[in-house]
Amino acid sequence: MSIQAPRGTQDILPGQSEIWQYIENTAREICRRYQYHEIRTPIFENTELFLRGVGDTTDIVQKEMYSFQDRGGRDITLRPEGTAPVVRSFVEHKMFGLASQPVKLFYFGPMFRYERPQAGRFRQFVQFGIEALGSSDPAIDAEVLALAMDLYKGLGLKKLKLIINSLGDKESRTSHREALKNHFEPRIGEFCSDCQNRLEKNPLRILDCKKDRDHELMATAPSILEYLNDESKVYFEKVQKYLTSLGIEFEVDPTLVRGLDYYNHTAFEIMSDAEGFGAITTLCGGGRYNGLAEEIGGPETPGIGMALSIERLIAALGAEGIELPREQAIDCYLVSLGDAAKDYTVKLAYQLRGAGFTAERDYLDRKVKAQFKAADRLNARFVAVLGDDELSNNKINLKNMETGEQVEMNLETFVEEFKKTQR
Template sequence: MSFQIPRGTQDILPGETEKWQYIEQTARDLCRRYNYKEIRTPIFEHTELFLRSVGDTTDIVQKEMYTFEDRGGRSITLRPEGTASVVRSFVENKMYGDPNQPIKLYYVGPMFRYERPQAGRFRQFVQFGVEVLGSHDPAIDAEVIALAMEIYRSLGLQKLKLVINSLGDAESRKAHREALINHFKQRIGEFCEDCQARLEKNPLRILDCKKDRDHELMMTAPSILDYLNDESRRYFEKVQMYLTNLGIEFEVDSRLVRGLDYYHHTTFEIMSNAEGFGAITTLCGGGRYNRLVQEIGGPETPGIGFALSIERLLAALEAENISLPVGKGIDCYVAALGEKAKDESVIIVNQLRKAGIVADKDYQDRKVKAQLKAADRLQAKYVAILGDDELDRKVINVKDMNTGEQTEVPLHSLVEYLKERLR
């Protein structure tokens, strides 16, 4: 019986994993520079957490969650996104009591959504995200957006577009909600079943519909920007001012509502403009959620964050023909000829590794010529060749694979010799 990988998942093999590690390390280093700390939450949570936070009118909750009953009869869901888990942890661990506010966090890990697999979209995918909890300052909105943009820029991406919008505060959203209902209700029968169900529950979700996005009423729908009260308008203007001062170009799109119910005020997406990237151009999305902590049972605490898909990021790099500077090859391959030399090579490789040198040796009992070919395939910078005669004389031959030059080195000096040349 043969087994195949489940649909919508992927194996990331050596040669590719190095790219993932480089991306993750770049993002981690930037987060450290911005003073964000890593948080790790469970891969599954109680289903109610996502029902309350993500919203029961969203596609994620209605169609995409992996939900099951555990042996205790509890409803459990594999996390479809990262924010709800981070906020749950913030509340449960009383991080709001920490004197260092706001709390600035980042995470990286797999998420799960049951949706139709397509280019750049998987049922198990990896998100890198940040969350800031405890600040009403529009400057933190700009900082979060700047961090997201900096991750992409640091990896070499150039063809990017930042789109922002404001959903306003509760008062603004309420006025806009009523305007949307009045706008759509006379012809709601022309829309899909999901939109019809959302009309009274959450009409803002209609604007996020993929099926009816070209309907004429979508084009003439009331803009949230026309319903922002003075406070919300000033807030949004501040965010735009900070972005401008930071030299970050952006476009305002009043139809940008995002796919989750917990957003208020600032929302944003970063898209790829690379030719041939595909119909789905969004790389990253995020926004402010000032009522989510309270919804999950904590004190009234503002928050903002974003999440990016590493799979989508890799696709964007490919679209722009960007090669990541991932380390290739090893530092030294130890080739041995003779029984005593083979035994000694185990010790030599161990010494090299302890000294921080990337080293390997033959484990297939191959001839020296075959070992040299193996070293070439591994892209070894140096090959240390040891025979029983060299071992008796306590020396080893080191070959520079770039120049072909070969040097006899005392065995006790091999580590220092290689460290000097690798430096």
């Protein structure tokens, strides 16, 4: 029996990887414009980071983490999300002391969650995320949302829906928490065991339950917007004002709570409205997390961020029928005829590559006709034909595959002459 990739993982093959590269390059360029800088954190972290940072009442911590003990007896977890590791690094390396504030970071990398694999959802998946640490200005909330929308629209997506909510500050959340407890407690026995456990620890998480989402009490649960204090209301109003001024359409959904414990104030999701995209429409999520840095041992530091799955993004592109450009054509394919010519193309391919061109040659001793077919498969713009006779006369023939035009060139100066054809 052959060994296959583990369930919930996938191989990104040539032909597909170019799509990923295009998305990554687009995201990097947008981050450059917004002045976000790349950070790379370890794939595994101490388990305590996620217990304290993500929250022990979340599905991620309770059900989905890949955790183990290493040979030194330390509790280690493959990272299930990117924000806690970035904030850990921010605290550990004292980035709060940098002269340039806020600190604006972005990352790409694999994340790991043990959940049921389905369309666009894997146990190992790749996230792109941004984090802005050090500012409590609602304008940066709008900036994070604008960057995310710019990325999606820059890739051609049109059927998008932005949902926002406010989870309020600590005072507002405490008032809402008590109201939720009073609302659910009389009938909590009708809910799943997870919700029963959450009632005391974090009743807001009940609203995010997938099992009991159709329970009648969900529809009548107290809205966080009813418990926002004046400061939180003003904050949320400013975020909406900035989004409106940027021409970014949005809807306010008071039931949006997100799945992680560290969120407060602004929370948001970007969804796909594309027909046939699937039952799970969320493409991107995030929000403000004032207090996370303190939770993991740092100074008081406001922060906001978002993350998106590249796999979900590619699925959304497919649902809208969008094909991203894939640069696969090569500059020159070397066709050889004869042993001496074949040997010489090893050096010639090296020289072309050294001059900055993409070049390929035959490695399978194919006939000339088969070599031309190989050049066609690689979308070669030019084919250089070298036979033993041409080699002895210090000549090489270059064919433009688009026009069919052929010219004879001096072999010793071929690379320099080839450069001129590219102008």
